[in-house]
Amino acid sequence: MKAPARPIRRATLHHSAVEELRAMILDGELPPGVRVPEVQLCEQLGISRTPLREALRVLSSEGLVELRPHRGAIVAPVDxxxxxxxxxxxxxxxxxxxxxxxxxxxxxxxxxxxxxxxxxxxxxxxxxxxxxxxxxxxxxxxxxxxxxxxxxxxxxxxxxxxxxxxxxxxxxxxxxxxxxxxxxxxxxxxxxxxxxxxxxxxxxxxxxxxxxxxxxxxRQPAVQEGGAVASAAPMDVD
Amino acid sequence: MKAPARPIRRATLHHSAVEELRAMILDGELPPGVRVPEVQLCEQLGISRTPLREALRVLSSEGLVELRPHRGAIVAPVDxxxxxxxxxxxxxxxxxxxxxxxxxxxxxxxxxxxxxxxxxxxxxxxxxxxxxxxxxxxxxxxxxxxxxxxxxxxxxxxxxxxxxxxxxxxxxxxxxxxxxxxxxxxxxxxxxxxxxxxxxxxxxxxxxxxxxxxxxxxRQPAVQEGGAVASAAPMDVD
DNA sequence: AATTATAATATTGTATACAATTTGGCACGG
DNA sequence: CCGTGCCAAATTGTATACAATATTATAATT
Structure with missing residues (x-):
């Protein structure tokens, strides 16, 4: 949906990190409210802190994560x-x-x-x-x-x-x-x-x-099945 | 306009850089299309490249600058x-x-x-x-x-x-x-x-x-007065 | 002379090292 | 027993150093 007209290859790590993290958040893999430890995600994604932090800033701008100065980032809670x-x-x-x-x-x-x-x-x-x-x-x-x-x-x-x-x-x-x-x-x-x-x-x-x-x-939160996260497949019904 | 309800102090450099750069772009100090050399802006703002780059990513997410991988950032042209x-x-x-x-x-x-x-x-x-x-x-x-x-x-x-x-x-x-x-x-x-x-x-x-x-x-671009940039004071008329 | 190949330069992308701030625990005092 | 102040650990914020890519200039070839 966000893909522009021209199919330019964005080969930068921070761009890949944005897409990866956004997918993880939308899939519920990173549920709302959880802290986002930088170092842990770094080794999980196989990148350094710099591109990861840049990705976090972008996602914050999109409203998907919340940055609290010197207190770490959390996945934006759903209000x-x-x-x-x-x-x-x-x-x-x-x-x-x-x-x-x-x-x-x-x-x-x-x-x-x-x-x-x-x-x-x-x-x-x-x-x-x-x-x-x-x-x-x-x-x-x-x-x-x-x-x-x-x-x-x-x-x-x-x-x-x-x-x-x-x-x-x-x-x-x-x-x-x-x-x-x-x-x-x-x-x-x-x-x-x-x-x-x-x-x-x-x-x-x-x-x-x-x-x-x-x-x-x-108002009637979903029953958490299995482990910790809600349904794995995100769904959209209108 | 973007100020949230709670008057938290955002003392981080990258956040200040975002506001500073956004103001510069909206004021026409950084006209559309110009390249944004990182090092030059760094010494101009008195900060390092890291927070500046984070700011550029945020502004790119807002659509005010355009990032071209390995080719530098430019102020988004007005189409x-x-x-x-x-x-x-x-x-x-x-x-x-x-x-x-x-x-x-x-x-x-x-x-x-x-x-x-x-x-x-x-x-x-x-x-x-x-x-x-x-x-x-x-x-x-x-x-x-x-x-x-x-x-x-x-x-x-x-x-x-x-x-x-x-x-x-x-x-x-x-x-x-x-x-x-x-x-x-x-x-x-x-x-x-x-x-x-x-x-x-x-x-x-x-x-x-x-x-x-x-x-x-x-369709009738403004006459460029003085140096290189259009009118300094941005105006809004509806 | 024009064009292409190649190398030097500059700028961006990434990683790591250092500084600053918060958080949790613990001791001390009330 | 509870509150306050201080200290230590951990995590974030920033700066700098290194690597990769694009641009520009040069030169050689057609």
Whole structure:
């Protein structure tokens, strides 16, 4: 999602470290609140402290880690209030994405979107939860990409990451699944009509309802299965 | 704008360097496209390369500088197309800010906003351009603050910074000044009625019209007065 | 003369060493 | 028994030294 147009190879260690650490945080491998000892991660990643520290600064700028001067870095805790605020912005971004996608998306992209939606429905009917979540994320990413707006894309990706992390901590209400699919049917119908306003409105509404469900789920923390970390596979459901 | 609730002292050099460099870039002291030689800036800021490099990584994450591996960093160039994309998002953020400000702002804050607006009108009538621009920025910042949404506030600040930098490169159309003031009158009236929808819509419209003016101004680059850098004082006009 | 190959230089990327600050424990005093 | 002050250990912050890569200049060849 953050990959720019030009496929330049970033061969620097600190850049690799950023991606590695971000993945570890989003995967829940580094759960919120844990301290991030530099030396330990250094030998774990096989790099020195310098590039690791540079990576930590970047992740701090992204809001994924929290730097406390002379007290070490911790993985940023997930604050339900902050998630609520993020969703308020996300609603607006989803609306904008839907509107712009209608205006700027190519017919080929809309066709692809239709196929992805069909796949989503199939996976829902089959009860393939993990596959559904992945397809769902891809659909929203596709809509954002069709908006042809790099600034929107980058901002969206940042918020999506934080929301993803919040979800990995919460037991998601299964009852919302059917409702969510229905909402997807709704804005897909608007997309097929190229109704920009309606598509945007339905996407925003979809986001808002998702927010309610997620925040409610956050009040009932997920049961920690197995070892120490929540579910290994991060999932995104809208 | 970025100051968190708790007034913790950040005494680390790299944090100071970030703020210093960001100010230098936004002030136009470091114009877009120029290379950023590390050693030179180091002795200029009186620090070592390590904290400076950490600062550069953060600014790169913010999109203010561009890192080219083994080729040095440059101040991110201002791409008119990117500015257009940013404004598209900004419109949505302004709308959201206006709506939320109506919902969450205190009466005291609305009173303060009124006073700021009066000041703005006075400065416009007096033709005090620089003072007007400053007040204008403060007004928009106040509205965003009244929205009570840290995620919105941070995202808004990031985009506002990029827009500010673009403007310092462009001769702004003076004819838009009166129009802009009229638009301020418009959404202030909506604010006084606490009409959230209308206030948001008028703010978004205001942002959209500003975008048109700014992008047009970008096509006629500012005359470089004096030495090499554009106007020293960055201004914000909406 | 133009172009390409090559080497010297400069700048960035990384690692390590040193300094400063925080944290935890322990002794002392209340 | 609890609070305060001090000391030691550990970890972070910074500086410097070394390694790798890109740029520039030079020179040789076509």
């Amino acid at each position: 339900p209030g902050e998630i609520g605020a993020i969703f308020e912005v996300m609603d607006a971004l989803e609306r904008l994405a839907g509107t712009l996608a209608c205006r700027n998306g190519s017919d080929a992209e809309f066709t692809k979107l239709d196929r992805m939606h069909d796949q989503l429905v199939t996976q829902h009917e089959a009860g393939e939860r993990a596959a559904y979540f992945l397809t769902n994320r891809q659909i929203h990413a596709q809509i954002v990409a069709m908006a042809r707006n790099p600034a929107l894309e980058a901002t969206y990706a940042g918020f999506a990451a934080k929301i993803l992390r919040a979800r990995s901590l919460a037991n998601y209400d299964t009852g919302r699944w059917q409702e969510s699919v229905d909402e997807h049917e709704g804005f897909m119908a608007a997309f097929r009509r190229r109704d920009a306003e309606e598509a945007g409105a339905l996407l925003a509404d979809h986001s808002r309802r998702t927010a309610v469900a997620v925040i409610q789920a956050l | 008119p197309g990117e500015i257009g994309a940013i404004f598209e998002v900004m419109d949505a953020l302004e709308r959201l800010a206006g709506t939320l400000a109506c919902r969450n702002g205190s009466d005291a804050e609305f009173t303060k906003l009124d006073r700021m607006h009066d000041q703005l009108v006075t400065q416009h009538e007096a033709g005090e351009r620089a003072a007007y621009f400053l007040t204008n920025r403060q007004i928009h910042a106040q509205i965003v603050a009244m929205a009570r949404n840290p995620a919105l506030e941070a995202t808004y600040a990031g985009f506002a910074a990029k827009i500010l930098r673009a403007r310092s490169l462009a001769n702004y159309d003076t004819g838009r000044w009166q129009e802009s003031v009229d638009e301020h009158e418009g959404f202030m009236a909506a604010f006084r009625r606490r009409d959230a929808e209308e206030a948001g819509a008028l703010l978004a419209d205001h942002s959209r019209r500003t975008a048109v003016a700014v992008i047009q101004a970008l």
